[in-house]
Amino acid sequence: MELLRLIGVVIVVIGFIWKKDTIAVVVVAGIATGLVAGMSFMEILTILGKSFVTQRTATLFVLTLPVIGICERYGLKDKAVDLIRKAKNATSGMIISLYQAIRALAAAFSLRLGGHPQFVRPLVNPMAQAAAIAKYGELDEKTEDEVKGYSAAGENFGNFFAQNCFMGASGTLLIVTTLSAQNIQVNALQIAMMSIPIAVISVVVGVIHNYLFDRKLNARFKKKAEV
Known part of the structure; x- marks a missing residue:
């Protein structure tokens, strides 16, 4: 039982x-x-x-869902495709990498861009999908899911690894409080300074990760074209 x-x-x-x-x-x-x-x-x-x-503040994202749904219903993805086609050599990986870099920089200054509901779902993912469509044509379900996953990962990496670069961030203050409770004397500035190399490394790794994703897509669709 x-x-x-x-x-x-x-x-x-x-x-x-x-x-x-x-x-x-x-x-x-x-x-x-x-x-x-x-x-x-x-x-x-x-x-x-x-x-x-x-916990109503955690559910505020629900208010954005109708707006996103209406935008998608009336051609958000089509407009994204048209925009990306005008940008020569744009790839899904490049778009996601650019967003991750912007997200990390914003997080370092504690600027809230909105995250998954307000940015990734209505903007980053459609643009990344559009780049793939412009280059390869219609995408299969597996490729669409992969682009969604990489877009979401760009948000997570950019926000998570860079937010402690801000001295007043809750994570930074939590680290200071926890270490102080163990008689390890540090201040918020020291934690923020130590977080900067991690943030930079996360962006570099993200760019490499997305570059390899582009190469994987190139190989996949090249193989399909040969078949």
């Missing part, structure tokens, strides 16, 4: 494998777990409601 309470984990895993809507999968998993635990449906809804209210 105790193992049955893990049904929520199973639902999440299956939902992600089948590529179902993330929010819907998580909500269904939460409801199923609550029912198995003996909670009433109203108790589950109450907990979900309280969690939403107390």
